[in-house]
Amino acid sequence: MKNYIDKNSEIYPYLLKEISSPPERLYYDGDISIIENTAIGVVGSRKASKYGESIAKKIGEKLCKSEITVVSGLAIGIDSAAHLGALDAGGKTIAVLGCGTDICYPAQNRRLMDRIRKEGLVISEYPDGTPPISYHFPQRNRIISGLCESTVVVEAGRKSGSLITAEFAASQGRNVYAVPGNITSFSSFGTNMLIRDGATPLIVIDDIIRDLGIEPKADEAAPVKLGADEDKIFKFICRSSEVTVDDISRETMMSPEKINGILTILEIKGLIESSLGKIFVV
Amino acid sequence: MLSKINTAALSGLNAMPVSVETDITRGMPGFYIVGLADVTIKEARERIRSAIINSGYEFPVERIVINISPAYIRKRGSYFDLPMAMGILADTRQIMTDELESWGFVGELSLDGKLKKVDGLLSMLMALRDNAECRVNKIVVPAGNSEEAGLISDMEVYAAESLLEILDHFNKNSQLRKIVPFRISQVNKDIKQDFHDVKGQEEAKRAIMIAVAGGHGILMTGSPSTGKTMLAERIPGIMPALDFDEILEVTKIYSVSGHLGEINPLACVRPFRRPHHKITGASLIGGGAVPMPGEITLANKGVLFLDEFGEFDRNVIDLLRQPLEDKKIDISRLGTGYTYPADFLLVAAMNPCKCGYYGDEQRECTCSPGEIQRYRNKISGPIMDRIDIHIRLHNIKYEEYVSGSSLSSKEMRCGIETAKKIQHERFTGTSISSNGQMTMKMIEKYVSLGECEEEFLKDAYKKYILNPRTLTKIKKVARTIADLRKSKNVELMDLSEAIRYREEGFDEKLH
Numbered sequence: 001m002k003n004y005i006d007k008n009s010e011i012y013p014y015l016l017k018e019i020s021s022p023p024e025r026l027y028y029d030g031d032i033s034i035i036e037n038t039a040i041g042v043v044g045s046r047k048a049s050k051y052g053e054s055i056a057k058k059i060g061e062k063l064c065k066s067e068i069t070v071v072s073g074l075a076i077g078i079d080s081a082a083h084l085g086a087l088d089a090g091g092k093t094i095a096v097l098g099c100g101t102d103i104c105y106p107a108q109n110r111r112l113m114d115r116i117r118k119e120g121l122v123i124s125e126y127p128d129g130t131p132p133i134s135y136h137f138p139q140r141n142r143i144i145s146g147l148c149e150s151t152v153v154v155e156a157g158r159k160s161g162s163l164i165t166a167e168f169a170a171s172q173g174r175n176v177y178a179v180p181g182n183i184t185s186f187s188s189f190g191t192n193m194l195i196r197d198g199a200t201p202l203i204v205i206d207d208i209i210r211d212l213g214i215e216p217k218a219d220e221a222a223p224v225k226l227g228a229d230e231d232k233i234f235k236f237i238c239r240s241s242e243v244t245v246d247d248i249s250r251e252t253m254m255s256p257e258k259i260n261g262i263l264t265i266l267e268i269k270g271l272i273e274s275s276l277g278k279i280f281v282v
Numbered sequence: 283m284l285s286k287i288n289t290a291a292l293s294g295l296n297a298m299p300v301s302v303e304t305d306i307t308r309g310m311p312g313f314y315i316v317g318l319a320d321v322t323i324k325e326a327r328e329r330i331r332s333a334i335i336n337s338g339y340e341f342p343v344e345r346i347v348i349n350i351s352p353a354y355i356r357k358r359g360s361y362f363d364l365p366m367a368m369g370i371l372a373d374t375r376q377i378m379t380d381e382l383e384s385w386g387f388v389g390e391l392s393l394d395g396k397l398k399k400v401d402g403l404l405s406m407l408m409a410l411r412d413n414a415e416c417r418v419n420k421i422v423v424p425a426g427n428s429e430e431a432g433l434i435s436d437m438e439v440y441a442a443e444s445l446l447e448i449l450d451h452f453n454k455n456s457q458l459r460k461i462v463p464f465r466i467s468q469v470n471k472d473i474k475q476d477f478h479d480v481k482g483q484e485e486a487k488r489a490i491m492i493a494v495a496g497g498h499g500i501l502m503t504g505s506p507s508t509g510k511t512m513l514a515e516r517i518p519g520i521m522p523a524l525d526f527d528e529i530l531e532v533t534k535i536y537s538v539s540g541h542l543g544e545i546n547p548l549a550c551v552r553p554f555r556r557p558h559h560k561i562t563g564a565s566l567i568g569g570g571a572v573p574m575p576g577e578i579t580l581a582n583k584g585v586l587f588l589d590e591f592g593e594f595d596r597n598v599i600d601l602l603r604q605p606l607e608d609k610k611i612d613i614s615r616l617g618t619g620y621t622y623p624a625d626f627l628l629v630a631a632m633n634p635c636k637c638g639y640y641g642d643e644q645r646e647c648t649c650s651p652g653e654i655q656r657y658r659n660k661i662s663g664p665i666m667d668r669i670d671i672h673i674r675l676h677n678i679k680y681e682e683y684v685s686g687s688s689l690s691s692k693e694m695r696c697g698i699e700t701a702k703k704i705q706h707e708r709f710t711g712t713s714i715s716s717n718g719q720m721t722m723k724m725i726e727k728y729v730s731l732g733e734c735e736e737e738f739l740k741d742a743y744k745k746y747i748l749n750p751r752t753l754t755k756i757k758k759v760a761r762t763i764a765d766l767r768k769s770k771n772v773e774l775m776d777l778s779e780a781i782r783y784r785e786e787g788f789d790e791k792l793h
Contacts, residue, residue, distance in 0.1 A: 046651045046655070075653065246485055249485070264777075276674055277674030278676075
């Protein structure tokens with residue numbers, strides 16, 4: 001069975017052909033027609049904070065609602081979250097691998113990879129059986145950026161591989177967005193650096209879509225009603241990015257037990273998230 | 283001639299009455315001890331001889347045979363010195379009394395005739411008191427053991443400094459000092475280490491309060507110097523004070539394992555044990571030919587604090603499974619089974635990752651994603667399942683450090699005592715005593731939820747990707763939270779708070 005397309009193939013994306021060293025062949029698994037869709041790369045650090053992951057997931061969801069395909073690298077952390085956001089929203093996603101499309105790397109993403117095979121597309125410039133070799137990964141990053149009109153870097157540490165993707169995107173003349181973070185946050189150092197160097201700070205997710213000339217679909221979610229205490233806590237979290245229960249307790253003068261009770265409710269309502277004891281707005 | 287002296291022999295944590303039979307006959311002078319005695323007992327010959335002579339009495343130059351009966355039980359320890367010496371003195375008519383039958387003797391002799399403190403005395407006294415066939419109602423113990431012996435009522439217990447004092451007593455020269463019985467009111471109930479000293483960390487204190495109130499195991503995760511140890515050390519102070527039976531039980535354990543000294547002659551406060559992470563399985567659960575109580579037994583009725591939880595050997599930690607479930611440990615050695623109590627509160631603390639700074643605000647974590655996961659995976663799943671409360675600690679900000687308001691141990695203890703009382707009433711007649719031990723059936727019975735609560739749990743189940751096991755834990759913790767506010771029903775806010783204390787899994791983030 002022939003499971004690759006080559007450079008002369010009709011379906012070979014023109015965006016990819018434009019880059020300086022386009023792959024000769026693209027091996028694939030899944031629905032190859034997806035490759036013709038308008039796509040945006042969503043990449044980021046493997047060691048992501050939950051904030052980063054929830055943003056990546058949200059970007060994935062939003063893009064899919066406007067029928068834009070999400071391209072990423074199937075790594076753990078941000079990449080997985082972006083893929084998952086797209087799949088959960090019923091959209092399309094492309095995973096670009098640094099090994100053969102028959103190999104699952106990292107192994108813990110087996111379930112996610114199987115889902116992408118079924119509902120999306122997995123591609124690689126390496127033939128089946130190629131093991132995941134470390135120098136393949138920077139190389140495959142040029143394909144991620146090459147396939148896409150724009151690339152979003154959600155979270156990147158000082159030396160994250162996603163900075164390479166951003167560099168490729170810039171040199172290919174594509175848009176680079178970076179999600180700004182606290183300047184004290186280690187996991188946002190790389191993205192903040194990109195902004196300093198000229199990347200577009202991503203303030204509103206819809207901007208990515210608008211910049212493509214597409215009008216984003218409005219969120220139909222009904223506004224959530226909050227009680228007085230809930231509102232008080234929620235407003236404080238909104239004001240102060242990441243907080244702990246003790247921070248809230250000091251500010252609102254409520255007892256930790258009461259705050260904890262309310263936090264779960266806010267979390268189930270989908271307004272906040274918590275991770276490693278820190279609470280933040282989604 | 284033949285004399286018989288009553289004493290007791292230790293076996294594990296318990297003891298049994300034994301008698302020391304002495305027979306002195308004509309023949310080649312010699313001193314023989316039989317009855318499965320170990321080297322310490324055989325060496326007693328020299329101590330007894332010197333002690334008797336140095337007390338101004340005569341040591342017979344005849345053939346002395348001592349049998350410690352029943353002869354088939356292995357005996358060890360130096361506390362047979364005094365009964366053996368008494369046997370020789372009685373047999374040679376150097377003691378002028380005919381009521382030795384109702385007396386018991388325990389103690390080690392030094393060469394000058396002084397009586398030395400022995401380990402495990404409390405168990406021996408209890409054996410002599412409780413055994414129906416034993417007629418002992420007066421007993422002489424070393425003065426160093428006075429405080430411990432005071433725990434025994436319905437028996438006349440006398441303290442002696444030396445062999446000479448005892449002989450003077452029986453020969454009517456002077457009287458031995460009777461030990462004053464212990465009174466629970468004399469226990470100092472002051473809290474030495476107060477939670478008030480721990481600034482900030484109010485959320486953690488609340489979680490600890492719940493853990494203590496319901497007997498839930500707790501795991502604190504946090505970067506170095508976030509106060510994990512400081513919090514843990516203060517936990518025994520907020521537990522209800524030990525009652526008399528508990529003091530008896532704990533003192534017995536500490537006596538047998540030789541942990542009682544001049545500073546702490548009795549175990550009146552809740553134990554706090556903090557074994558090093560290199561501990562072996564045997565010292566954790568108890569070991570030796572006759573097993574000595576391990577850390578889990580020493581922590582009985584108190585706190586077992588496992589600092590650097592991630593650094594413990596996985597197999598060693600796995601040994602905690604039975605004790606956490608049954609509140610006791612069964613050990614079998616040389617064909618004999620020993621059961622030791624192990625009713626402790628598990629308090630564990632660990633770093634979030636190998637370098638310790640994953641998720642820290644001030645320092646960057648240098649671990650790779652794989653390393654972080656491996657660190658977490660080091661802790662065995664079944665043990666994690668037995669820990670109901672998981673919290674994350676943060677670095678204290680300066681404002682928190684200087685802020686005055688802070689929950690004190692006294693307030694915490696007050697709430698805990700109320701919750702304990704409610705649980706005591708609830709579980710009277712069952713085999714358990716706290717919410718943390720509830721079985722599935724009990725949870726069904728005692729955690730009845732309204733429609734609104736059920737609906738909430740359903741949402742939470744989906745949102746947090748819970749499983750039946752985590753749900754069980756949440757319900758147990760919610761029951762304790764409801765008890766803390768003296769509510770009969772478990773309400774939505776109780777569940778909602780309990781959910782905050784669940785284990786935050788790695789895979790929970792996605793999938």
